[in-house]
Amino acid sequence: MIAYLTAIATLVGVRALLTLGLNVQWGLTGLVNLGAVAFFAVGAYTSALLAVGGTPLLLAWPAGVGVAAAAAAALAMVALRLREDYLAIVTLGFGEVLRLFLLNEAWLTGGANGVTAIPRPMHARFSAHYDVFYLLVVLAAVALVYVVLERLRRSPFGRVLRAIREDETVAAVAGKPVFRFKVQAFALGSAVAGLAGILFAHYLAYIEPNMFLPQESLFVWLALILGGSGNNRGALVGSIVLLGLLEGSRFAKDVIPFLTGVRLAAAQQMLVGVVLVVLMIRRPEGLLPEKPGSD
Amino acid sequence: MTTMTRRELLKTSAAAGLVLGVPARVSAQSKEPLPIGTLCPLTGAGGSYGPDMQRAVVAVVERINKAGGIAGRSIQLFHEDDQTNAEAGVRAARKLIDVNKVVAIVSTWASAVTLAVKPLCVEAKVFLIGVSGADAVTQGDHKGYVARTQPNTNLQGRMYAKFAVTKKEWKRVAYLALQTPYARSFGDAFTGIVKAAGATITDDLIYEDKKPSYRSEVTRVLATNPDLIMLEGYTPDSVVMVKEIYKAGYKGAILAPSFAINAKFIEGVGADVAEGVWNMDRAPLFDSPAYKEFSAAVPRADQSPYAPQAWDQMSIVALALAAGKGEVSGTVIKDHLRTVANPPGTAAYSYAEGARLLGEGKKINYEGASGSCDFDAIGDILSAPFAVQQVRKGKSELVQVINP
Amino acid sequence: MPPIVQYVFNGVVTGGILALPAVAFSLLWRLLRFPNFAVSTYLTVGAYVGLMLNHDAHAPIQLAWLGALVATGAVALAVDRIAFRPMRARRPFSLAIASIGVAFVLENVVRFVWGNDFRSYDVPVMRATSIAGLRVGRDQLLILGAAVVMMAAAQMFLLRTRLGIAMRATADNALLAAVKGVPTERVIAYATLGGGALAGGAGVFLGLDASIDPLMGGGLIISVFAAAILGGVGSAPGALAGALIVGVMEEVGTLLIPPTYKTAIGFTVILAVLLVRPTGLAGARA
Numbered sequence: 001m002i003a004y005l006t007a008i009a010t011l012v013g014v015r016a017l018l019t020l021g022l023n024v025q026w027g028l029t030g031l032v033n034l035g036a037v038a039f040f041a042v043g044a045y046t047s048a049l050l051a052v053g054g055t056p057l058l059l060a061w062p063a064g065v066g067v068a069a070a071a072a073a074a075l076a077m078v079a080l081r082l083r084e085d086y087l088a089i090v091t092l093g094f095g096e097v098l099r100l101f102l103l104n105e106a107w108l109t110g111g112a113n114g115v116t117a118i119p120r121p122m123h124a125r126f127s128a129h130y131d132v133f134y135l136l137v138v139l140a141a142v143a144l145v146y147v148v149l150e151r152l153r154r155s156p157f158g159r160v161l162r163a164i165r166e167d168e169t170v171a172a173v174a175g176k177p178v179f180r181f182k183v184q185a186f187a188l189g190s191a192v193a194g195l196a197g198i199l200f201a202h203y204l205a206y207i208e209p210n211m212f213l214p215q216e217s218l219f220v221w222l223a224l225i226l227g228g229s230g231n232n233r234g235a236l237v238g239s240i241v242l243l244g245l246l247e248g249s250r251f252a253k254d255v256i257p258f259l260t261g262v263r264l265a266a267a268q269q270m271l272v273g274v275v276l277v278v279l280m281i282r283r284p285e286g287l288l289p290e291k292p293g294s295d
Numbered sequence: 296m297t298t299m300t301r302r303e304l305l306k307t308s309a310a311a312g313l314v315l316g317v318p319a320r321v322s323a324q325s326k327e328p329l330p331i332g333t334l335c336p337l338t339g340a341g342g343s344y345g346p347d348m349q350r351a352v353v354a355v356v357e358r359i360n361k362a363g364g365i366a367g368r369s370i371q372l373f374h375e376d377d378q379t380n381a382e383a384g385v386r387a388a389r390k391l392i393d394v395n396k397v398v399a400i401v402s403t404w405a406s407a408v409t410l411a412v413k414p415l416c417v418e419a420k421v422f423l424i425g426v427s428g429a430d431a432v433t434q435g436d437h438k439g440y441v442a443r444t445q446p447n448t449n450l451q452g453r454m455y456a457k458f459a460v461t462k463k464e465w466k467r468v469a470y471l472a473l474q475t476p477y478a479r480s481f482g483d484a485f486t487g488i489v490k491a492a493g494a495t496i497t498d499d500l501i502y503e504d505k506k507p508s509y510r511s512e513v514t515r516v517l518a519t520n521p522d523l524i525m526l527e528g529y530t531p532d533s534v535v536m537v538k539e540i541y542k543a544g545y546k547g548a549i550l551a552p553s554f555a556i557n558a559k560f561i562e563g564v565g566a567d568v569a570e571g572v573w574n575m576d577r578a579p580l581f582d583s584p585a586y587k588e589f590s591a592a593v594p595r596a597d598q599s600p601y602a603p604q605a606w607d608q609m610s611i612v613a614l615a616l617a618a619g620k621g622e623v624s625g626t627v628i629k630d631h632l633r634t635v636a637n638p639p640g641t642a643a644y645s646y647a648e649g650a651r652l653l654g655e656g657k658k659i660n661y662e663g664a665s666g667s668c669d670f671d672a673i674g675d676i677l678s679a680p681f682a683v684q685q686v687r688k689g690k691s692e693l694v695q696v697i698n699p
Numbered sequence: 700m701p702p703i704v705q706y707v708f709n710g711v712v713t714g715g716i717l718a719l720p721a722v723a724f725s726l727l728w729r730l731l732r733f734p735n736f737a738v739s740t741y742l743t744v745g746a747y748v749g750l751m752l753n754h755d756a757h758a759p760i761q762l763a764w765l766g767a768l769v770a771t772g773a774v775a776l777a778v779d780r781i782a783f784r785p786m787r788a789r790r791p792f793s794l795a796i797a798s799i800g801v802a803f804v805l806e807n808v809v810r811f812v813w814g815n816d817f818r819s820y821d822v823p824v825m826r827a828t829s830i831a832g833l834r835v836g837r838d839q840l841l842i843l844g845a846a847v848v849m850m851a852a853a854q855m856f857l858l859r860t861r862l863g864i865a866m867r868a869t870a871d872n873a874l875l876a877a878v879k880g881v882p883t884e885r886v887i888a889y890a891t892l893g894g895g896a897l898a899g900g901a902g903v904f905l906g907l908d909a910s911i912d913p914l915m916g917g918g919l920i921i922s923v924f925a926a927a928i929l930g931g932v933g934s935a936p937g938a939l940a941g942a943l944i945v946g947v948m949e950e951v952g953t954l955l956i957p958p959t960y961k962t963a964i965g966f967t968v969i970l971a972v973l974l975v976r977p978t979g980l981a982g983a984r985a
Binding site for chain 1: 411479501
C-alpha cells in the first residue's frame with residue numbers, strides 16, 4: 001500500500017506543478033491556455049532525449065525547462081496578437097500539432113515507440129527506497145515553485161499581471177507594456193509545466209506521444225477549477241482532489257460487484273463529468289475560492 | 296441560489312474517500328486466495344479489444360477454481376482498465392502490485408502501456424504477459440519476467456511478404472498502415488522482401504488514428520495504381536478504410552491481418568465489400584481441443600483476435616504456478632514458464648489436463664488456443680506457421696499455410 | 700480534370716458534414732454567450748439513435764435520420780434544462796466547463812449502452828461513379844445535398860420566421876429583446892432543439908460516411924471549434940464557409956504533407972486567417 005500511495009503522491013505532485021503553471025497564465029493573468037500539455041511534453045522530451053543521449057541530468061533538466069520557456073515565449077509572441085478567444089484555439093492547436101510531430105518524427109523523438117530507459121537521478125545511490133527519494137524530489141520541486149509563485153503574486157510583477165487580468169485597457173493606459181508582461185507570464189507558466197514534464201519523464205523512465213493528448217490539458221483545467229480558480233493553494237488542493245477522485249473510483253469497483261468491464265469504466269468517467277457539472281452549478285468558485293484583494 | 300458550504304463539501308468528500316478507500320474484501324476460504332491481475336483496455340483506443348480479453352481470462356479462472364484451484368488455492372482476479380493510456384496503466388499497475396499484491400499481470404494490450412508497466416513489474420518480480428507487438432517490449436534486461444504471445448512485428452512482416460511474393464500478379468504493391476509503434480518496423484520488413492522479389496512499392500503511407508474520413512489517403516494511394524494494398528491496421532480503422540477503398544472503385548487485392556479482418560469487420564463493411572479480402576495471422580490451432588474449449592467457454596470471442604491469447608496467457612501462468620509445487624510468486628512463474636509451455640513434453644490442451652499430467656510427474660508442453668505458445672529466451676513466441684485466409688461469401692476461409 | 704479537383708470535392712463533402720455541428724455551435728455560442736462543447740457529442744448521440752432505429756428496429760435510413768433529428772433535439776433540450784438553465788446568469792467560462800462535463804457524460808452513456816465497438820448502419824456500400832473524371836459517390840452526393848438543404852432551412856428560419864428573428868434579436872442584445880417582449884427562454888429552447896437536431900443529423904451522415912463509435916463526435920470538436928471561429932462566431936454562413944475551408948484544406952493538404960499531420964493543416968489555416976482578419980471571415984457581430 002505504501003508503494004502505491006507513494007506512486008500516486010508522486011503523480012499528484014507532477015499534476016500540481018502543471019496546475020500551478022496554468023495558474024500563472026489563467027489565474028494571475030487571465031490567459032486562456034488550452035495547450036498546457038504541449039510544454040509539459042516539450043520539457044519531458046527535451047530532457048529525456050538529452051539524457052538518453054548521454055547528457056548529465058544536471059544539464060539536461062535545466063535545458064528542458066529552458067527550451068519549454070523559449071518555445072512558449074515564441075508561441076506567445078505570435079498568438080497573443082490575437083484576441084482572447086483565439087488564443088484558446090491556437091494553444092489547443094499547438095498542443096495537437098506538437099503531439100503529431102512527436103509521433104511522426106521518429107528520427108528525433110522515437111515516434112510511436114517513445115523514449116525508453118530514461119535515466120533516473122541518483123538511482124544507484126538510493127536504489128533501496130528509490131520511490132520515496134523521488135517523491136521527496138518532486139515534493140521539494142512543488143514546494144519551491146509554490147513559494148516562488150506566491151512571492152511573485154505579491155510582487156509588483158504579480159500586481160501588474162492581475163491588473164491585466166482585470167482590465168487590459170486600463171493597464172495599458174497606465175503605461176504598462178501589456179504585451180511583454182503577457183508573454184512573460186505565458187513563458188513562466190510553461191516553464192513550470194516543462195519542469196513537471198521533466199519530473200514525469202524521469203519517474204516513468206519511459207515516455208511516448210500518447211501520454212500527451214489534448215485531454216490532459218483539460219484535466220489540468222479541471223484541477224485548477226476544482227481547487228479554486230485562480231489561486232495557488234487551490235491549484236494544489238484541486239490536483240489532490242482530482243487524482244483522488246480518479247483513483248478512488250478504482251477502489252469503488254472492488255466493493256461494487258455488479259458493474260464490470262466497459263460499463264464500469266464508462267460509469268467512472270461519467271462520474272467525473274457529473275461532478276464537473278454539479279460543481280459548476282453549485283460551487284463554481286471551487287473548493288478554495290480566491291479571496292478578493294488578497295495581497 | 297443555494298450553494299454548498301465549503302464545510303459540507305469537504306465533509307462529503309472525506310466520507311466518500313473513506314468508503315472508497317476500503318480495500319477489497321477477501322473471500323472466506325480455508326486457504327488464502329492467489330491474486331492475479333488483468334490490465335486490459337476497456338476504454339480508449341483499444342477499448343474494442345479489452346473486454347473480450349478480460350472475459351477470456353475470467354473464463355479460464357472460473358474453470359480452475361471450480362476444479363479446486365491451484366494447490367488448493369483459489370485464484371482471485373483483480374481487473375483494471377488501463378484506458379489505453381500509459382500513465383493510467385502505471386497507476387493501475389501500481390495498485391495491482393502494491394495493494395492487491397498480484398503475482399502476475401496478464402492480458403496487456405497497448406505497447407505503450409506494456410512498456411511503461413514493464414519496469415514496475417521487473418522491479419517487483421511480478422510476471423508480465425500480454426499481446427503487445429512493439430519490438431522494445433522484450434528487449435532490454437527484464438530478467439525473464441516479461442513474455443508475449445504475439446509474434447514480434449519483424450517476423451510478422453516477413454511472413455506476410457513471404458505469402459505476397461507467391462502471387463506473381465501482385466507487381467505493384469502499396470503499404471497503408473495505421474500509426475502504431477510497429478507500423479514502421481512491419482512495413483520495412485514487408486516492403487523490403489517484396490521489393491527484393493521484384494515488385495514495385497508504389498506508395499508507403501501511414502495514417503492517423505480516429506479520423507472520420509480517409510478519403511484523401513485512399514485517393515492518393517489509388518492514384519499510384521497498386522495491384523495489392525497491404526493494409527496494416529485494426530478493425531475500426533480497417534472498416535472505414537476498406538469501405539472507402541471499395542467506394543473508390545478499387546478492383547485489386549487487399550491483404551490485411553486477420554485480427555483486423557474478423558467477424559466484426561465483415562459485419563461492419565458487409566459481405567459484398569469484404570469479398571476477396573486476404574488476411575493472415577499466426578495459425579491458431581483451429582482443430583485443437585484448446586481452441587474448441589476456448590470458443591465454447593467464451594461465446595462470440597472468436598470475433599476477437601486477442602481473446603484466445605488471453606486464454607492461453609492465463610492458462611500458462613496457472614500451469615507455471617502449479618509446477619511450482621506450492622510456492623507462489625512471479626519468480627516461480629518466470630522459472631517454470633518454458634518448462635510448461637515449450638517442447639519436449641506431453642501435449643496438454645488445457646489447464647485441467649496439464650495440471651493432471653504435472654501431478655503424475657510428467658513434463659508437459661502446453662498447446663493453446665492461439666497457437667503452440669513456445670517461448671524463446673527473451674519471451675518472444677518462436678516462429679510459427681501463418682494461416683492465409685480469404686473472405687468468401689461473408690466468411691474467412693483457410694486457403695493455405697505458410698511455414699517459416 | 701486535374702487530380703486536385705478530386706481532393707477539393709472530397710473536402711467539400713467532409714466540410715459539408717462538419718458544417719452542420721459548426722453552425723449549431725456557432726449560433727448557440729452567440730445566443731447563449733458560451734461555447735457549448737457538448738455539441739459535438741450530440742453528433743454521437745444522433746448517430747446512435749439512428750443506429751437503434753435502422754439496425755435494431757429495421758427502419759429505412761431516412762426514417763432513422765428523422766428520428767435522430769428529433770431525439771437529439773430532445774436530448775439537447777434536456778441538457779439545457781438540467782445543466783445550463785440553472786447557470787444562465789453565470790460567467791461564460793463556468794458554462795463552457797459545464798458543457799465539457801456534459802460531453803463526458805453523454806459520450807460515456809453511449810459507451811455504457813453500446814460499448815466501444817465500431818458499428819455501421821444497415822445500408823449497402825456502393826461503388827462510386829465517375830462524372831467527368833471526378834469520382835463521386837452516390838451516398839456522398841446525398842449527404843451533401845441533405846446537408847445543404849438543412850443549412851438552407853436553418854438560414855431561412857433565422858431570416859424569415861418570427862421565431863428566427865426573435866432568436867437573432869436575443870443573440871444581439873438579450874436585455875433589449877426581453878424588454879421588447881421576446882420570450883427569452885422559449886427562444887433558447889427552440890434554438891437548442893434546432894441546434895441539437897442539426898448536430899444529430901450530422902451524426903447520421905458521419906456514421907454513413909465513416910463509422911459509428913462513442914468517440915466519433917468528440918474527435919471533431921476541434922474542427923468544429925475551429926470552423927466556428929474561422930467563420931466568425933454567430934454567423935451561420937460564416938460557420939459553413941469555415942467548415943468547408945477546413946474540410947478542403949485537410950483533404951488537399953495530403954498532397955503536400957504526410958497524412959499523419961492532417962489536423963495540423965486545419966490549425967495552420969485558421970492561424971493564417973486569424974492573423975489577417977482577427978474577427979473571422981464574416982466578422983463577429985459581438
